[in-house]
Amino acid sequence: MSDSEDMPLAARKRQQADNAPTTDDDNIDSGSDSDTPLGKRRRPAVRKKVIEDDDVVQSSDSEVPLVKRVRTAERKSYKEDSDDDGDASYKSSDSDTPLAAKKAPSAKTNGTSKSSPSTSKTNGNKGTSGKKVAPKIKEESSSDSDAPLAKKASTKKDTPSKSAAKSSKSTKVKSEPIEAKLSSKKRAKDDTDSKSKVKKVKKEEEEEEEDDDENENAWWLNNTEQDDTVKWKTLSHNGVYFPPPYVPHGVKMLYDGKPVTLAPEVEEVASFFGALLYTEHAENPTFQENFFKDFSKLAKKHKTVPEIKSFAKCDFTLMYEYFQQEKEKKKLMTKExxxxxxxxxxxxxxxxxxxxxxxxxxxxxxxxxxxxxxxxxxxxxxxxxxxxxxxxxxxxxxxxxxxxxxxxxxxxxxxxxxxxxxxxxxxxxxxxxxxxxxxxxFLAAGSSLKGQSDFKKFETARELKKCVAGIRKAYMADLKDKKMFIRQRATAMYLIDRLALRAGNEKGEDEADTVGCCSLRFEHVTLEKPNIMHLDFLGKDSIRFQKTMEVDDQVFKNIRLFKREPAQEGDELFDRLKTSELNKHLQSLMKGLTAKVFRTYNASFTFQDQLQKLTPAKGTVAEKLLAYNRANREVAVLCNHQRAVSKGHALQMDKIVDKIRALKYQKMKLKQTILTLEPKLKKKRPEFTEPESDLEDDWIGEHEVQLMAKEREKVKAKWEKENEKRKENKEKPMTEKELKEMLKEVDAREKELAKERKSGVVPGGKGATVEKCEAQLLKLDERIAATRTAMVDKEENKQTALGTSKINYIDPRISAAWCQKYDVPLEKIFTKTLRDKFKWAMTVDADWEF
DNA sequence: CCGAGGACTTAGCACCTACGTT
DNA sequence: AACGTAGGTGCTAAGTCCTCGG
The missing domain is CATH 2.170.11.10 (DNA Topoisomerase I, domain 2)
Structure with missing residues (x-):
């Protein structure tokens, strides 16, 4: 394939695609699909990839929703040279295994195995062959797949009528928005003259609903039908707040070692940088460069003398120090x-x-x-x-x-x-x-507008729960489709569903190079036989996604297939799939379904599932909370929500490691005591002779020094306390001499320890018996295990951010129901702002289910 | 009829503050 | 009381999805 080498790969590829001659098989339905947006033009094959003809294809063809398939049939078939592959060997195999059953993707997470009732629904589309019908198909599928009644019923309160009504309206769908717009316009006009009316109404509402603010906005208690294109009838506010103008501080920057006087505008910008000194930003060359470009330009504009030409000569430390001082001052402010x-x-x-x-x-x-x-x-x-x-x-x-x-x-x-x-x-x-x-x-998170869309988001996810089984089945079948495009789409769906990947839109050159599912490139995926896949890429916010998991065999095969060929770095893995096409397909499977819904669904589902498994019904509140947080973390890991490791973390970990060592030290001592008491056991119980792992002599020595130091402090504290008591009682205080006397005991013990260390003979305390020591050993083991878990916990948590999933992905009603069911106060789980944000969700019963 | 960009959600980091610790 | 720390909140960047407008 020819191509202009210098253009960015992705672009090049796209171009090729467009130029490529169209092949025959578009024909299939091409004619008719003119109205389907999709129908437009396929992105022809760039590099031809080949697909072996799976016989499977045919058969599955018939049972899977065809709609899409047919519609997209055009997309160029790559049957051409088929042969190639080692793929052949894989043959049909398991396409039908319900996903769930198959391997769990990432070690953790996954969950999702239940198949929900509606499985077969998607097939509803089947009959509708061809193109053209797109809109209708949508309607159909949605209405039949989601028996509105059933589902809505469980939701109670909200909107049953609303959505049911909508979906049944099918034919009108298109016109709706228009009507809505018209009416809203009218309304707006009316409003003008009816402001007072509105106000009155408001009052009435208040009275009727509740008189306090709290419930004034309780939209979830109303069943009012709404049109979601119109967001409000009246809206008034006070505008926005502008930050105060810049107040110069007069602190100089140094240029080439000499103070420079800067115009306020220039000083301001210099200060921006000065404030960031020693942070990662300020150390970042790109950051410096960009800053300096803008800064020097501005300086020039203001005729700064001397002209500022070199970043290296700029010294902002005076400003930095000034800001530090200001911070200190702020801390010292009086209460008033x-x-x-x-x-x-x-x-x-x-x-x-x-x-x-x-x-x-x-x-x-x-x-x-x-x-x-x-x-x-x-x-x-x-x-x-x-x-x-x-x-x-x-x-x-x-x-x-x-x-x-x-x-x-x-x-x-x-x-x-x-x-x-x-x-x-x-x-x-x-x-x-x-x-x-x-x-x-925008309005705040706790506002009705945001609340409503949040609610809608979770309802869509619950909708997906009902038909996810069918969708999974369908994409599993599509994994073997003859058309490359469909295979890619199915593979992408698999990844999005199982690994909670984001959709992955295309990005511009002026942005950081990050990817999501559809924009994955070859270098992000590596395969390892028989079915291991490693993913390693930077996702949103340049957060690294790095996981290794078993994948379905067919997925493995497909990816190998996609990667084959002039697999060069920079080439897109899914070279003929765009998020818009993916979403279009998803929409046809379920109304409102887009790639991100899978994340919401899988997060909430996993959470509920884990919560149920982990919560100890009879535990204390603390234990329940632990379970809650674990479930939360499960989700955070699934969604790859990370955070920077706190700066004290390593130190804290060290402390824990030390704590474990201290426990091991105690174990060692006990074992030695046992052997001292009963030397015969050396042979019978070899474990007593085994040294504790991770306990080095040096450490032991140091540890003992520390132990003794602590002892001494204790003694001293005791002595001081005693003296205070005596003072109160007007008794004669203990003398320093007496203190020394007391400390002698510690000295003695120290010597003992040293001796014990050399000889390994440890007599133990009074009344020490082998039995007692053994019991203590067991206890120590337990403590060590517990500490270890805590450590692992902490270690994993250090990089995991729980907040994001709690705020955006986990249906708050799951939490609300859980609190009720297990009698946990809501505020243990949700902060004030979250309670506010989720107030719409707080009224569910204990048995509510996602 | 497609891509740029509009509108809205999701995201981690930087503070700040309330709290527990020493 | 000073200190340190974790948790909460604010901020705004960075996604998703879809609608316009050329």
Whole structure:
């Protein structure tokens, strides 16, 4: 294959794809699928990959949802040269084994084995051959696969009617949005003249529902039907808060060793860097470079003397020190000062932190404009360190009701624009200069708007639970499809489902090189016979995903197949799969299904499953919490949620290791005592002669020194205490001499220890017997084991972030139900903010199930 | 009719603070 | 009381998904 070598691989590949001559078999249904978006154009084969004709294909063909298959049939078949393979050997094999049964992907996690009832549903599509029908198919499949009634029933409260109604409307689907829009427009108009009305209504609602704020927003208690394209009827707020203007501190930077006077604007930017000195950012060459480019340019603009040309000559340490001092000062502030700051903050929240949505008071999330600074891109972001400019009101657009008062822009400024778009949830938006991306001010996580979409998210995941078995079966079958495209898609689905990978959209060159499922490249996957796969790549936030697992044989085969060929680094593993196509397919299997739903589903499912397995019904609250956290961690590991290891971690681990050693030391002593008491046992019980692992002489010596030091301290403390007592009682205090006397005992013991160490003869305390010693040995073993587990626990936890899964992936209703069932106070599990965010989920019964 | 970019969720890190420890 | 630490929260970057608009 020819190609322009210098263009980025991915791009090249894509181009090739487009140019490639189309082959025949598109024909199949090509004609008709004109309306299916998919139908458009396949991405022809770039490098031809071959697939052996699995006989299996045919047979399975008939039972699996065909829709897709047919529709995509066009995608070029690669049957051409088939032969190749070692694949042949694999033959048909196991396609039908329910996934679940098969191997557990990563050692941990996985779970998911139950097949849920709806398995076969997906087949509903079957009959609908061909193209064209896409929309209809969707409807059909969704309605039949998800018997709305059944499922909704379990949800109680919320929306049964809503969704059921929707799905049954099928035919109208398309027109809905339009209607909605129209009506919303109308409404908006009405609103203008009916502001007062709205207010009245609000009052009524309050009274009716509950009079306190708490329940005013309890949307989950209402069954009201909603249209989700319209997000609000009325919206008013106070705009956004801008950070105060820069106040120069006058601290100089040194250039070439000499202090330089900087214009305030320049000083500000220098300070951004100064504040970061000695952090990883400031040490990062890309960061430095980007910073310096912007900084020197700015300095030049302000005619800084001398001209700043070399980063190496810049010295920001004075500024750094100044900031350190400022921090200290802040710590030393009086209570009143601190209180004043707090009050100020409070006032801001009052002003900007709340808004009115449909007359209800709601919290605003990020009402503070992002202050200027240096862009802190993660991983190897090419733009990390670039100057992020101050945002002016002139760049900010506000969104609110037509009739709502327009917040005043800061003195001497005006807003960029005011809009009244009730289909958007944002209150304000602006464009950021570094990556040219759009930023928004949204409502807080605890708001009804966010709550509703959270709820919807989990409901979709529960929907998936019902049909996941069928979907799995289908993609397992597709793993052997003749069409490369379908094979790739099925393989990707497998990875997404089993390994909780993200979809993996394409990324630009101005971003860090990270990947997800669809964007995996050859170098990220290695195979090891017979069916081991290693994945190693940087995912979102440049977090490394590194796991080794057994995979299904066919998956193994497929990946080998994809990798074969001019498998060069940089080539995409799934070269003809794009997330949009994948999602389109998923949508057809279940309404609302996209790649990310698998993560939500698998996370929540795993959590519930683990929780159920781990919770000791009769345990203490602490034990239950431990189980909860373990289940949580299971999920975090599944989703690969990581965090930086805390700086004290190594030290803490060392301490634990030492603790274990100390226990081992005790064991050693006991064993020696036993042998001293009963030398005969040397032969009979060889384990008593065996040295403890990991106990070196040096360490023992040191340990004993420490032990003695502690003893001495104890003695001294005792002596001091005694003296205090005597003082109170007006008795004569003990003398230093007496203290020395007491310490002599320790000295003696120390000598003993030294002797024991040499001879190995350890008489033990009074009344020591072999039996007693053995009992103690057992206890020590237990303690060691426990400490070890704690250590492992801690070690694993050091890199695992539990928060993300708790906040985003685990259906809070599982937790709420669990708390009820096991009588654990909710606040042990959810912080205040989480309780607030999840208030919609707190009303479930103890037997609620995900 | 496809890709750029809009809108919204998910993510880890940097603080800050409340708390337990010494 | 000072200290250190873990947990909680705020911040904003980085994803996903899908809709526009050229």
């Amino acid at each position: 000062q601190k209180q004043a700051l707090k009050d100020e903050k409070q006032a801001l929240e009052e002003m900007y932190g709340t808004c009115y949505l449909d007359g209800r008071k709601e919290k605003v999330g990020n009402f503070r404009m992002e202050p200027p600074g240096l862009f802190r891109g993660r991983g190897k972001h090419p733009k990390t360190g670039c100057l992020k400019l101050r945002v002016l009101p002139e760049q900010v657009t506000l969104n609110l009701s037509k009739d709502a008062p327009i917040p005043k822009a800061p003195e001497g400024h005006k807003w960029q624009k005011i809009v009244h778009d009730d289909t958007k949830t944002w209150l304000a938006t602006w464009k950021e200069n570094v990556n040219d991306s759009t930023k928004y001010v």
